[in-house]
Amino acid sequence: MCSLCGVLGGNEHWTDAAARPGVFTRNHGSPDRRRERAERVRAANEMLSGLGLVLTDWQGASFVLSTRTGRSEIIEDLGHLWPAAETLAGRSCDPLDVAFIARMEARYVD
Numbered sequence: 001m002c003s004l005c006g007v008l009g010g011n012e013h014w015t016d017a018a019a020r021p022g023v024f025t026r027n028h029g030s031p032d033r034r035r036e037r038a039e040r041v042r043a044a045n046e047m048l049s050g051l052g053l054v055l056t057d058w059q060g061a062s063f064v065l066s067t068r069t070g071r072s073e074i075i076e077d078l079g080h081l082w083p084a085a086e087t088l089a090g091r092s093c094d095p096l097d098v099a100f101i102a103r104m105e106a107r108y109v110d
Contacts, residue, residue: 034060037057037060038057040078041055041056041057041063044078044081046104046107047095047100047104048065048085050103051085051089051091051093052067052068052089053065053066053067053085053088053089054066054068055081058074062074062075062076062077063075063076063077063078063081065081065084065085065088066088067088067089071088072088073087073088082094082095
């Protein structure tokens with residue numbers, strides 16, 4: 001993609017809800033898209049908490065991934081989350097790792 005398309009917002013990621021009906025989501029209204037985005041940030045933070053990382057939404061356009069010490073990185077979309085998490089955490093971060101999934105599932109056992 002050329003840089004101009006990126007600046008103009010032509011790089012929608014599949015994890016982002018889009019304003020166009022039928023694209024990425026069934027929700028058409030802006031409040032629905034914001035609510036979906038907030039839920040994705042909440043879910044990501046559950047996974048990132050064990051790494052000492054926090055994800056925040058930045059004006060509905062990007063995300064900021066931060067460490068407890070204040071180091072941070074701006075990421076465009078959730079497709080860039082895990083590589084950035086590895087950089088900031090200084091270790092491998094595999095959300096599909098069996099042990100990681102078991103720890104996440106153990107949080108919800110009654």
